[in-house]
Amino acid sequence: MPKQRIAIDMDEVMADSIARFQEWYGRDFQVELTLETLRGKSPYEAVAPEHQPSLRAYPNAEGFFRDLPVIQDSQRVIEELNRKYEVFIATAAMEFPNSFLDKYQWLQRHFPFLHWRNFVFCGDKSIINADYLIDDNAYNFDGFRGVGLLFDAPHNAHETGCRRVHSWQEVADILL
Amino acid sequence: MPKQRIAIDMDEVMADSIARFQEWYGRDFQVELTLETLRGKSPYEAVAPEHQPSLRAYPNAEGFFRDLPVIQDSQRVIEELNRKYEVFIATAAMEFPNSFLDKYQWLQRHFPFLHWRNFVFCGDKSIINADYLIDDNAYNFDGFRGVGLLFDAPHNAHETGCRRVHSWQEVADILL
Numbered sequence: 001m002p003k004q005r006i007a008i009d010m011d012e013v014m015a016d017s018i019a020r021f022q023e024w025y026g027r028d029f030q031v032e033l034t035l036e037t038l039r040g041k042s043p044y045e046a047v048a049p050e051h052q053p054s055l056r057a058y059p060n061a062e063g064f065f066r067d068l069p070v071i072q073d074s075q076r077v078i079e080e081l082n083r084k085y086e087v088f089i090a091t092a093a094m095e096f097p098n099s100f101l102d103k104y105q106w107l108q109r110h111f112p113f114l115h116w117r118n119f120v121f122c123g124d125k126s127i128i129n130a131d132y133l134i135d136d137n138a139y140n141f142d143g144f145r146g147v148g149l150l151f152d153a154p155h156n157a158h159e160t161g162c163r164r165v166h167s168w169q170e171v172a173d174i175l176l
Numbered sequence: 177m178p179k180q181r182i183a184i185d186m187d188e189v190m191a192d193s194i195a196r197f198q199e200w201y202g203r204d205f206q207v208e209l210t211l212e213t214l215r216g217k218s219p220y221e222a223v224a225p226e227h228q229p230s231l232r233a234y235p236n237a238e239g240f241f242r243d244l245p246v247i248q249d250s251q252r253v254i255e256e257l258n259r260k261y262e263v264f265i266a267t268a269a270m271e272f273p274n275s276f277l278d279k280y281q282w283l284q285r286h287f288p289f290l291h292w293r294n295f296v297f298c299g300d301k302s303i304i305n306a307d308y309l310i311d312d313n314a315y316n317f318d319g320f321r322g323v324g325l326l327f328d329a330p331h332n333a334h335e336t337g338c339r340r341v342h343s344w345q346e347v348a349d350i351l352l
Contacts, residue, residue, distance in 0.1 A: 007303070088303050094292040100276035116270040117299030124293040127183070127264050129305035129321060145305060 003086045006175070007120070007130040008078065009140070010091040012153040015068040015106060017059075018043070024058055025051070038154035059095075065102040070110050073168035079113050080176055087114065090128050092140075093121035134171060138162050149174070179262045182351070183296070183306040184254065185316070186267040188329040191244040191282060193235075194219070200234055201227070214330035235271075241278040246286050249344035255289050256352055263290065266304050268316075269297035310347060314338050325350070 011017040018035070021043045025033045029051055037046045044052050058064050081087055089107060093099050100121060107119060120128065125135070126143035133140060134149045138159045141148030150156060152166045165171050187193040194211070197219045201209045205227055213222045220228050234240050257263055265283060269275050276297060283295060296304065301311070302319035309316060310325045314335045317324030326332060328342045341347050 005303075088300075090303075093297075094280075094295050097277060097280050097292075100280075100297075101273060104270075104273050104276075115299070116273075118303075119270050119299060120303055121269075121276070121297040123291070123295060124264075127181075127266075127294075127296055127305055129303055 003084070004132070005086040005088065005130040006081055006132040006134065007088045007090040007125075007128045007146075009133070009135040009137070009151070010089060010103060010107075011065075012071070012136040012155075013134055013151045014071055014074045014078070014089070014111070015065070016071055017065070017068055018154065019069050020064055021055065021058060024064075025055065028054060035154050040155065040158045042155055060098055062098060063102070065096070065099040065106065068106060071168065073172075075110060077168040077172045077176075078111060080172065082113060084176065085132075086118070088118045088120055088128070088130060089114065090120045090122060090125055090130075090133070092123055092125065094123035132175070134165070179260070180308070181262040181264065181306040181322075182257055182308040182310065183264045183266040183301075183304045183322075185309070185311040185313070185327070186265060186279060186283075187241075188247075188312040188331075189310055189327045190247055190250045190254070190265070190287070191241070192247055193241070193244055194330065195245050196240055197231065197234060200240075201231065204230060211330050216331065216334045218331055236274055238274060239278070241272070241275040241282065244282060247344065249348075251286060253344040253348045253352075254287060256348065258289060260352065261308075262294070264294045264296055264304070264306060265290065266296045266298060266301055266306075266309070268299055268301065270299035308351070310341070 022033045044055050047055055093103055125140040131146040133144050133146060134151055136151045136153040136156055138150055141162055148162050150162045150164045152164055198209045220231050223231055269279055301316040307322040309320050310327055312327045312329040312332055314326055317338055324338050326338045326340045328340055
């Protein structure tokens with residue numbers, strides 16, 4: 001029997017891009033962007049209107065996706081998942097073309113057990129053919145043919161109507 | 177009823193990468209790489225063994241995928257397909273990380289009617305969820321859930337067992 005297939009999003013699921021928003025926002029405006037402020041909001045919605053253009057430019061800037069911290073337990077659990085399932089990494093990189101190489105190199109560095117054949121840089125994730133999708137954006141489950149697992153993140157705090165997982169350990173408990 | 181979805185490969189289907197192999201090979205070895213020589217073979221298999229390492233390095237080199245000629249009629253037919261279907265571009269870019277930006281910019285330049293949401297850079301195309309896949313490599317139809325159309329190219333001349341299309345006009349005749 002063929003293995004089931006899991007597609008996994010990168011930002012806020014494997015890579016802590018909020019940490020980069022916090023770092024750069026603090027650097028540019030000397031204001032702390034707290035996780036409490038980010039609850040139920042995108043980073044853009046969480047800051048003063050006059051700061052929004054700067055924040056919107058961050059993900060397009062050179063180096064935004066470089067050396068992002070790894071989300072806790074993701075390496076250990078994804079390595080275990082990779083033995084039992086076919087694991088694909090599906091990231092909406094097309095929105096930020098400057099991110100391509102950084103994302104590719106980040107995956108090779110922190111998840112060396114994954115093959116590049118299983119990396120997918122896309123826009124609309126309805127193109128993904130998999131049995132599970134682990135993602136922090138519920139809209140990515142629209143039109144997805146498999147089971148969506150919403151990975152808990154500050155911005156999706158008020159999202160209801162899909163199954164939420166709070167940690168990689170919880171993903172392991174469900175899928176392993 | 178939702179539109180059916182067509183996934184389309186880039187190299188040798190939309191973009192003439194053989195032209196670049198011919199150009200660079202002629203430049204480096206003063207030998208013409210003819211389409212007849214390439215029949216049933218990859219470019220690597222078509223040249224003298226001592227030239228193979230150079231040829232294998234070409235697709236990883238800066239600029240290989242930049243400004244590739246557009247395959248005849250692909251713009252006109254894909255624009256028409258894009259009205260009737262959801263069109264996604266699915267290219268195995270992961271093999272050549274230096275190609276990411278060149279491929280992205282080539283698509284934006286030559287196919288401006290396509291949105292980046294519909295670009296997919298992947299490795300293994302079995303991840304693609306679509307009704308049709310137009311591709312010059314028959315192995316990409318393995319595990320594909322839809323209908324594969326093999327786009328005629330010198331290297332696939334001896335491929336049997338899948339439906340072959342010889343031109344974009346023939347694709348139009350079938351799908352429009």
